[in-house]
Amino acid sequence: MALSLAQAHQRRARAAMESAKTAPMQSMAGATAYEHQLNQLLQDRLRLKSIQSNEGKAALKLQLLPEYIPYVEGVLEAGNGAQDEVMTTVMVWRIDAGDYKGALDVAAYVLKHKLVMPDRFERTTGCLVAEEIASAALKAQKAGDDSFDIGVLYRTLEMTEDQDMPDQARAKLYLAAGRATLVGLNAETRGQAGQLEAGIDLLKRAIELHDGCGGKKDLDGAERLLKKHTVSAE
Incomplete structure (x- = not known):
């Protein structure tokens, strides 16, 4: 009641x-x-x-x-x-x-x-928060649902920055944030200033933390896209 x-x-x-x-x-x-x-x-x-x-x-x-x-x-x-x-x-x-x-x-x-x-x-509190929110975002992304709130991912990154946890757990969060940052960007649309570069940096950090995180294909695609936009701007 x-x-x-x-x-x-x-x-x-x-x-x-x-x-x-x-x-x-x-x-x-x-x-x-x-x-x-x-x-x-x-x-x-x-x-x-x-x-x-x-x-x-x-x-x-x-x-x-x-x-x-x-x-x-x-x-x-x-x-x-x-x-x-x-x-x-x-x-x-x-x-x-x-x-x-x-x-x-x-x-x-x-x-x-x-x-x-x-x-x-x-798990420790920081690890649990980072990993559970990252897992929820990655699950939605895998299903083709791009509506997961990117603000939640960025807030989680900031909140857990100084928390001790396995590198694999933190890599999940960077991977989810990187993918979310790159949503909607393509050869015609670069997004806001620095958005594409920010997504690339997040993916690089995820791979640095855990080489097998699954972000290499995303990174390759984002870097190719950045080259296209760089050439078209020249």
């Missing part, structure tokens, strides 16, 4: 107050708002475990996430960086549900305060 405006306001205010009182690196355990959401999270995880389909899980997460909005907003507004399993889980669920902008809003807080991912996620 959807929260009323009064309930949402109360939950947000309580989350803001309690997260503001909890020191960085300490746990939110024991805080009323946190315990309420954690209990809800445990129930929702049980519902998700009963579904085998990843698409089905993503659809259910999309339905469940609105219940967590007031709490998340309260923590983002006033939190000091206390360890918070609700925030880290909501971040992942938003990625799974396709709410990439919302996921990055939470990721900015999680990364800033160095919140630790629960053991079940196995």
Whole structure:
């Protein structure tokens, strides 16, 4: 059942107050708002475990996430960086549900305060954010869908620039961003000033990080296109 405006306001205010009182690196355990959401999270995880389909899980997460909005907003507004399993889980669920902008809003807080991912996620926060968003973009690109928000990819690159992760994971993100930057460019259309060159640089970085990332064909095509535009401009 959807929260009323009064309930949402109360939950947000309580989350803001309690997260503001909890020191960085300490746990939110024991805080009323946190315990309420954690209990809800445990129930929702049980519902998700009963579904085998990843698409089905993503659809259910999309339905469940609105219940967590007031709490998340309260923590983002006033939190000091206390360890918070609700925030880290909501971040992942938003990625799974396709709410990439919302996921990055939470990721900015999680990364800033160095919140630790629960053991079940196995990867560091920075690696998870970079790799999951890159994988979603690459999947869309492979299917011929060029609508994945390039702003999300650039924001993810910036946000995870100083995060430690395997080179292969970071290469995926550069590859996805490079391909997205080159969308729509052809012999007749060069795009904005520097766009073609920027796409080439991103692809080169992806290949530098992981030679087998799959970007060599894209790079060859982009470099040939750049030569054509250079010749036509002379």
